[in-house]
Amino acid sequence: MTVISHILAANALITAFAAVGILMWVSGAISKYLTFGRIHGSAIAIILGLVLAFFGGLATGGEKGVADLPALTGIGLMGGAMLRDFAIVATAFEVDVVHARKAGLIGAVALGLGTVVPFILGVLVAAAFGYTDAESLTTIGAGAVTYIVGPVTGAAIGASSPVIALSIATGVFKAIIVMIGTPFVAKMIGLNNPRSAMVFGGLMGTVSGVSGGLAATDRRLVPYGALTATFHTGLGCLVAPSILFFAVRAIIGG
Amino acid sequence: MTISGVALLAICTLLGGLLGDLLGVALGVKANVGGVGIAMMFLIAARLWLVRHGLLSRGLNTGVEFWGSLYIPIVVAMAAQQNVVAAAKGGPIVVIAGAGAVAVCFAMVALIGRLSGRVETMDEIEAREAIEANVPHFKSGRVR
Numbered sequence: 001m002t003v004i005s006h007i008l009a010a011n012a013l014i015t016a017f018a019a020v021g022i023l024m025w026v027s028g029a030i031s032k033y034l035t036f037g038r039i040h041g042s043a044i045a046i047i048l049g050l051v052l053a054f055f056g057g058l059a060t061g062g063e064k065g066v067a068d069l070p071a072l073t074g075i076g077l078m079g080g081a082m083l084r085d086f087a088i089v090a091t092a093f094e095v096d097v098v099h100a101r102k103a104g105l106i107g108a109v110a111l112g113l114g115t116v117v118p119f120i121l122g123v124l125v126a127a128a129f130g131y132t133d134a135e136s137l138t139t140i141g142a143g144a145v146t147y148i149v150g151p152v153t154g155a156a157i158g159a160s161s162p163v164i165a166l167s168i169a170t171g172v173f174k175a176i177i178v179m180i181g182t183p184f185v186a187k188m189i190g191l192n193n194p195r196s197a198m199v200f201g202g203l204m205g206t207v208s209g210v211s212g213g214l215a216a217t218d219r220r221l222v223p224y225g226a227l228t229a230t231f232h233t234g235l236g237c238l239v240a241p242s243i244l245f246f247a248v249r250a251i252i253g254g
Numbered sequence: 255m256t257i258s259g260v261a262l263l264a265i266c267t268l269l270g271g272l273l274g275d276l277l278g279v280a281l282g283v284k285a286n287v288g289g290v291g292i293a294m295m296f297l298i299a300a301r302l303w304l305v306r307h308g309l310l311s312r313g314l315n316t317g318v319e320f321w322g323s324l325y326i327p328i329v330v331a332m333a334a335q336q337n338v339v340a341a342a343k344g345g346p347i348v349v350i351a352g353a354g355a356v357a358v359c360f361a362m363v364a365l366i367g368r369l370s371g372r373v374e375t376m377d378e379i380e381a382r383e384a385i386e387a388n389v390p391h392f393k394s395g396r397v398r
Contacts, residue, residue: 020327020334042326049333057339067335079331085290089267090322092294093301093315106370113362118355125351140347144355151332152290156274162340166348168333173352181356189364192375196367203359203366220376238291242277 008071016074023048039179040212046147046172053165063161081155088148092234106195107228110202115236118144118205119244122170134249135159141248142240143167146206147175149236156241175209182213191217194224201225205232259317266296 008015027045031037035044053065062068067076077083122144123137131137139159143150143166150167153159159167182191182200190196191214201210201224210229214221270293277288297318304310374382 016331017327020331023330023334024327042330045326045330046333049330050336050338053334053336054338054342056334057337063337063340065335065338075331076335079328079333079335084328084332085271085293086263086267087321087325087328088290089270089293089297090263090318090320091325092297093263093318093322106366110362110366114359117358117362121354121358122351125347125354129347140351144351148329151336156289161337165336165338165340168336169338169348170351170355172333173348174355177353177356181360185360189360190367191363192377194376194379195370196363199366200363203363204356218376220380234291234294237294238288242288 005071009073012072012074013077014074015071016078019072019075020078023052038216039176040209043172043176043179043209043212046168047176050165050169050172085152088152088233088237091230094230107198107202110199111228111231111235114203114205114232115145115239116244118174119240123248131163132252134245134252136163137252138240138245138248139163139167140170141244142236143170144174145171145236145240146233147171148233149205149240152237153240153245157245171206175206175212178204178206178209179212179216183216186217191221194221197221197224198228201228202232205229205236207233255311255313256317256320258311259314259319260321261317262300262314263297263318263321266300267293269293269296 024041024045027048028041030044031039031041056066056069056072057063060068064076066072067079119141122141125144126137126140131140135154135157136159138157139150139154140163142153147168148171150171151164154164154167186192189200191200197214200214204210204213204225207226207229210225211222214225270291271289273292274289277292301310304314
């Protein structure tokens with residue numbers, strides 16, 4: 001037993017790759033066999049990650065979820081700010097500027113609204129629940145944009161870990177509702193053409209939510225929605241810790 | 255070379271982080287302002303430049319795309335190290351903020367769709383393209 005935990009601890013980052021990989025396999029199987037592909041495997045993996053962090057936190061009494069377990073410290077490195085930002089920047093490589101221009105003005109309007117409106121809503125809800133400092137309000141508002149924008153913003157402006165966890169949970173919850181709800185409201189909101197799919201992607205933002213929701217509605221719409229959705233996280237990461245944070249701070253006068 | 259892609263990504267990330275920090279100092283906050291977003295713009299610009307000059311090699315692509323494809327697992331690892339115990343005490347805030355954001359956004363998709371007039375649906379585009387291409391059987395195969 002000590003031999004095993006020694007090899008796991010000595011290769012912390014490698015252990016993290018293996019652990020997350022296994023978690024992704026399990027999630028993929030759950031997605032396929034229990035939800036029949038309705039909920040994306042990645043969304044399930046994130047939820048399982050949060051659940052494990054909950055039990056890890058209970059078991060260790062620490063603040064860093066499963067990363068406080070000696071054998072799983074590598075999770076802290078793998079999911080830390082350094083590699084996270086590195087991987088998010090890498091996704092920009094997939095953005096095709098020529099295609100993006102076709103989305104035109106309406107896509108840009110949807111992107112702007114999709115960032116600002118959920119943010120305002122998130123801030124208002126956070127304020128209603130008694131948060132008063134600009135950092136927490138902004139981070140929870142950013143979490144209502146996507147589960148990436150939330151933690152990136154929180155880390156940038158120095159929010160506390162519980163608030164960052166709340167913002168992730170909010171974003172993940174949003175992604176899940178988008179995935180499950182989209183097929184049911186598709187007809188009502190006119191989601192049957194490339195343009196509305198782009199508007200949808202820009203407004204909803206969460207890439208896993210948009211691609212999962214559109215896949216369950218009409219597979220052919222997926223690339224159009226994902227195209228604007230990929231811009232969403234970048235835009236959110238740009239404006240949430242800057243313009244939106246300053247706006248919140250100016251309004252509450254902190 | 256694969257390392258050129260990884261290095262390009264690293265340089266863009268570092269430059270973005272640096273500018274984000276400087277922007278933070280200029281704006282008088284102890285924070286990195288939009289460093290990730292700025293880095294993404296650098297990478298998009300670098301990619302355009304490389305394509306234009308015919309320098310976008312397969313290895314370079316691999317180096318960047320590998321990290322891009324790891325983004326969901328990294329987010330899972332990020333989720334697994336959050337202070338969820340503390341967040342759970344927040345409770346209904348997650349449900350209200352999450353569900354509210356989705357409801358408002360669904361409504362706006364419908365609104366923007368109505369305001370900007372009717373366009374061809376996916377089925378109509380396929381039907382037209384099938385007629386133009388004069389290959390009616392093509393329709394069902396055109397998923398990807």
